[in-house]
Amino acid sequence: MAALTRLSKPSSSSAFSSMAAYVSRSFASAMASEPTAPSPFSPPPPPFALKPNLPRRDPNDRDVQWVFLGCPGVGKGTYASRLCNLLGVPHIATGDLVREELASSGPLSRQLSEIVNQGKLVSDEIIISLLxxxxxxxxxxxxxxxxxxxxxxxxxxxxxxVEVIDIDMVLNLKLREDVLLExxxxxxxxxxCGKNFNVASxxxxxxxxxxxxxxxPLLPPPDCMSKLITRSDDTEEVVKERxxxxxxxSQPVEEFxxxxxxxxxFDLPGGIPESWPKLLQVLNLDDHEDKRYAAA
Known part of the structure; x- marks a missing residue:
């Protein structure tokens, strides 16, 4: 799979434009054809005009386009951000988009707060708008x-x-549930500072x-130790609901x-020291020693 090893490719924004317009238009069409309960949220109009018959770019002429799947808490954000640093591509995490909206005190903040605190999935409508x-x-x-x-x-x-983007690879991170809960x-x-840590041993x-x-445990430096807070949705009841x-x-998406x-x-064999080198090997990104530590 050539996309796994190509680290530097010409820039292209056409896929981003196409996706942003398509997802907004497709979702609006789906909502119009299906009876739904009234919602206080109305998605904004598509930010781009959809270009008809837009050709998809050859994988050799663009950067990687990957998706990360996995149960909540498995480490998608940790490993995705490291790989993004290594490959020089943006890490787009919808969880971060939701948290940014929650912190903004915008019109969606209260609605999102109720959804997240109950461990529910944020609706397609909201996620697609934020994305x-x-x-x-x-x-x-x-x-x-x-x-x-x-x-x-x-x-x-x-x-x-799948209608607008050629996804090269979908990485499904897996970890036993009792460890995930801890x-x-x-x-x-x-x-x-907003950085994430973990006190579980x-x-x-x-x-x-x-x-x-x-x-x-992934402990913080001394300056952060006294400032640690727990996410409101990281309770045992809410985590198990998630x-x-x-x-x-979401598991049906794996079969898709x-x-x-x-x-x-990819079954995570342990923490970052054990898993990161093996993940690079699986992705054929361990051919140069400096790459192992470029994103550490």
Whole structure:
């Protein structure tokens, strides 16, 4: 797969323009054809005019276009951001887009707060609107390629995405659920700098044919230690609800891409020190020693 090893390609923004316009238009059409309950949120008009018969670019002439899947807390953001630094492409995380909107005190903030605090999935309508706005900003800045983290989460989103973007590879990160729960409950954010840390020290013994696993905590520097806060949705009840919703709504997306030969499954063997080198090897990105540590 050539896209896995090509690290520098010409910039192209046409895919971003096409996607932003298409997802807005497609979702508006879907909403018009399906009876729905009244919503206080109305998506903005498409930010771009859709170009008819826009040709898709050859993978050799653009940066990688990847999607990251995985249960909440598995580490999609951690590994996606590291790979983005390595490959020089933007990391577009819908979770970050939602949190930015929550912090903005904008018209969606209260509605999103209720959804997130209950562990529910944010509606396609809202996610697609936020993503379209992010893609518009990226096009204006001349971005090329991407790693999508948190999108698509539903079959409807995947169907919209496949109409406008040639996804090269879908990486499905996997981790046993008991470890995932400990990780989620150990997440902390520095209230000052906004960086993410984890105070959980995980040491699970192997049993029933499953290997043991150890993960050291990702502790903050001394300046951040006294400023750590817990996300309001990182309670055991909410985390387990997020798992349930993921298995019900998002796991079918795995099969969607598996049936198209796009899915690459990666079982995390442990924390970052154990998993990062093996992930680079799986992606054929370990051919130069400096690449192993470029994004560390």
């Amino acid at each position: 379209s706005k992010r893609l518009e900003a990226g096009e204006a800045n001349g971005e090329s390629g991407f790693i999508l983290d948190g999108f698509p989460r539903t079959i409807k989103q995947a169907e919209i995405l 990780k989620c409950l150990g997440r902390r954010i520095c209230g000052q 995980i040491n699970v013994k192997g049993e029933d044919g499953r290997p043991g696993m150890s993960m050291a 798992f349930r919703v993921y298995y019900e709504k 891409y598996r049936s198209r030969g796009k899915l690459l499954e």
